[in-house]
Amino acid sequence: MFGKMAYGGTIALTVGVVAVEHLHAPTLVLFAVAALALVGLAWVLGQATESLGHHAGPRIGGILNATFGNAAELIITIFALAEGLTTVVKASIIGSIIGNVLLVLGASILLGGLKNGVQSFSVEIAGINASMLAIVAAALSLPTIFAVTNPGPNPTNLSIEVAVVMFVLYILYLLYILRSPEGTATAEGGEAPFGRIASLLLLFVATAAVAYVSEAFVGAIEPLTEEYGISELFVGVILVPIVGNIAEHVVGVQIAYKNNMDFSMGISLGSSIQVALLVTPLLVFLGPLLGHPLRLSFTTLELAALGAAVVVTGFVALDGKSNWLEGAMLCGVYVIAALAFFFS
């Protein structure tokens, strides 16, 4: 029932984007319709990936999730990069990570805690995720510190080499998922919603639609920031990641509400790790081809928010217990970060 309405709504919104574009509607309308369409399409993409994973078995399914899980976000940021919006692209990398660990994990802990009281989770799994998150945050931070202290002309080289290291770590991460007996913690079994061919077809159609709508969405960013005085940093850190991830976020919160904190943390922290290790290097590699090299140099505010998010998440994760107050505090830090980016 919900499924059918969601597919219908997504199709309507995608068609709406085409219509709005041809009617030359105001930028804000185009931006809003495209954003809503992307929310739906990201969800469809997730459904197609999951269905294909069902047919391919848990191992390949785990890898499919680990590669296509952030596909919508990757496509949006590629189009933004092609438009030369490097500030938005870099901001959305950071925003995606802090959104996952502050807002999504926070909302999960808050609602899960209000429903279930103090929630327990495996310190081992949470600890590995928190460690890996800290490691990728360190990897993202060091080139920036370098860029700030060495304002010379060649940091692009360093960015590409760092991206190579991160991509190698991503390959190792996939190997780890393949080698580990249980794959990544997958959702409760059930039936694949589509056949093998239908899943594959849906994946291609949804990807194409995401690409089309992303172009419209990204094209509206610059006029929007100019007309309404919203900073590119705010669009990148807050709006783009929410559009690209919200479907996944809702799932993470629902699972916490069902008191499966291990799986819920796996979604939010795993998605952050993926953005850092897969999306970021791909964007760095594609940059020169698209005529807009992407240097891994973030703003101080971005790095501070990232560092704060990582330390806070680590501390929340490493005691193996969570309560609703911790969730509310994580959301509070996200709101404070959003305020700071809004005024930037």
Add this chain to the structure above:
Amino acid sequence: MFGKMAYGGTIALTVGVVAVEHLHAPTLVLFAVAALALVGLAWVLGQATESLGHHAGPRIGGILNATFGNAAELIITIFALAEGLTTVVKASIIGSIIGNVLLVLGASILLGGLKNGVQSFSVEIAGINASMLAIVAAALSLPTIFAVTNPGPNPTNLSIEVAVVMFVLYILYLLYILRSPEGTATAEGGEAPFGRIASLLLLFVATAAVAYVSEAFVGAIEPLTEEYGISELFVGVILVPIVGNIAEHVVGVQIAYKNNMDFSMGISLGSSIQVALLVTPLLVFLGPLLGHPLRLSFTTLELAALGAAVVVTGFVALDGKSNWLEGAMLCGVYVIAALAFFFS
């Protein structure tokens, strides 16, 4: 016995402040007598709050402790803000937090460890406190990073909005205390030292006396820094928090000495959280009314000390064990921070 002497001494010192003021004694004498009187009055305030809490039951008692626990410090900083000493006020916010987590927790672990060997405590309670401390530190840091990178005219707005978020988190914190079955960990039961009316009266008298002496104390800060070349940062970070909190600190150390590390950590970390979530927003709200808006932008050294204190405390707390060497190291970091602030 000790109680009577302490009350007597506090009265004598408070009268002493009046005398010293009228005799126009040297600034250093006024500063010292007022500081000692405040130490005593903060202790009396704590006694009155606790006694009132006994009559009101554990839940209301927990809330009374959570609101009046840092009353002396709040009053001192309000007077400092009214005098326009914003540097001192901001420094004392940071100083109160790092004093609690480095000096008080350090001394507790050091003396507790020398007496009792390796001490254990609940990872769960310590973990929640450490998480919340990290979260409030993040909340305090982000507006500063913003202020440093956006040197425009409007950070006051951001400070007020951040203060609203922090105050909302404080209300949630109070709700959490009310909802949790055992309230905050309270001290061993025993009898209320005063009747209900006497407790209330003592609370009012002590508060009035703190206000009077605070004015004298704060008035002596500026001449003191000018005459003796002590930096305002040092006064704010080191001296003001010690004066406002030392009575509470002694209690925390005593409890660790009695091998109740859970309660001892609750006092030192809980007090830090309160300063961040209650004292700080109140000062931001009062600033414009007092003619001295308080911007939440701290110095790099203040933020570095805060960050170091939070990470160090988290690591000490999250393994569930402490030994005297860890305590000595925490005190050592405090001494190093104090040296850095002294030379500033």
Add this chain to the structure above:
Amino acid sequence: MFGKMAYGGTIALTVGVVAVEHLHAPTLVLFAVAALALVGLAWVLGQATESLGHHAGPRIGGILNATFGNAAELIITIFALAEGLTTVVKASIIGSIIGNVLLVLGASILLGGLKNGVQSFSVEIAGINASMLAIVAAALSLPTIFAVTNPGPNPTNLSIEVAVVMFVLYILYLLYILRSPEGTATAEGGEAPFGRIASLLLLFVATAAVAYVSEAFVGAIEPLTEEYGISELFVGVILVPIVGNIAEHVVGVQIAYKNNMDFSMGISLGSSIQVALLVTPLLVFLGPLLGHPLRLSFTTLELAALGAAVVVTGFVALDGKSNWLEGAMLCGVYVIAALAFFFS
């Protein structure tokens, strides 16, 4: 068998340094031969210390290890300081710490995990080491933040006072080792390889040889950086610590391979703590005597790498479990840091 070859090779290399110096061979050759000789001599020094420890009993042995464990590195940096290479000296302090916690611990966890699957270790011991590491990192960072924000003339005073505090903490650390029943975790018992007098003699001869070769090694640094354009920062952060510590590193990795993670972490984290608490203050004290006062002000990149290493290690350590992926990620962060320092 290995032992005899190692001693023979070390003697040959040490003689080689003398030969190369008198033949006025190219700088790169001298640097390479001296580096290899130092690797061997550091290993001999370790063997002599351990053998002497066998004769002196576990307590004194623990103290010998805690003082002579970084003797080779101390001697190299003293000669570098005497040459006025303060950049190299400070870089090698940071490099030694991050090398131990990222590269050595990373390689240990990677190889140990590939051999033994998920490895467990005592959260208590790892937690104390991680806490102490965070504390010494904080102690190293604060004077830098001070120096950056107060660019006045007197930071040397602060450096000396901070060094005094760190040295006092080191004395307490030795007392802790003496008081703790089991001493530091020592290697598997076995026989002392040399007699008491032979051990002592070997210690003196090896120390003298390290001093001689260090002078040649350090003398080659400046021409090397000028001829080949390698930054002093890279030499200090990456090359010097590897030369001074590699023998010890190999031991740490071997022990992890044998699935004794507690002892392996003790070596890598313990060595970092020693560099911070013993080597650093000694260099600060010796600076004025050698005519080159050493100010404890590190570069932003150095501090960022240190902070990242400490947080990452803490998170890896505090969950009590490690897997090969975490090890690979730690090594990846080291490679990224090395790249950043290389381009500096």
